[in-house]
């Protein structure tokens with residue numbers, strides 16, 4: 224089943240155990256996928272490549288229990304570059320959900336952007352508003368679920384994730400060190416750009432998140 228909309232973006236609100244009206248006005252937990260909740264594999268597109276990072280399922284499960292909407296926002300230029308297609312993406316996602324279910328954890332909404340400056344055909348876009356560091360996916364999720372964006376947080380292994388949270392007007396970004404890049408300089412730059420309004424923290428992995436951000440209080 225495909226959730227690709229007219230603009231070419233994967234936009235999926237999953238009907239889990241939750242009544243979505245309870246998310247109205249609530250701050251969200253935005254999550255990057257690769258290197259944040261699963262091990263980073265370049266252009267991951269096979270279900271068997273999915274390895275949940277330690278603490279990811281537990282942290283997501285805790286957010287579920289606290290009625291914090293959990294929203295995955297993932298750049299998928301591999302689709303735009305023709306390395307894999309949306310069916311592959313969907314199969315990978317299904318394996319992630321299956322693994323999360325073992326801890327009784329779930330993701331509420333998934334947005335994925337296939338556009339990239341080096342993609343091919345219609346996917347070739349220099350600076351698509353949905354591709355992180357742009358905030359389009361976060362804005363779209365906010366439209367769908369009427370969140371409290373100002374108090375939402377984003378978690379990611381890359382500076383573009385943290386930057387997207389800032390551009391969306393979120394409260395903060397948590398940089399995890401489980402990805403494949405070391406972007407301390409870029410992260411520091413964002414950290415000191417507007418510290419009153421946008422808080423940036425660095426944590427070793429998502430397993431430390433709940434004790435470090437106010438969303439879980």
Ligand SMILES: [Mg+2]
Nearest residue numbers: 255257258380
């Ligand atoms: Mg990542």
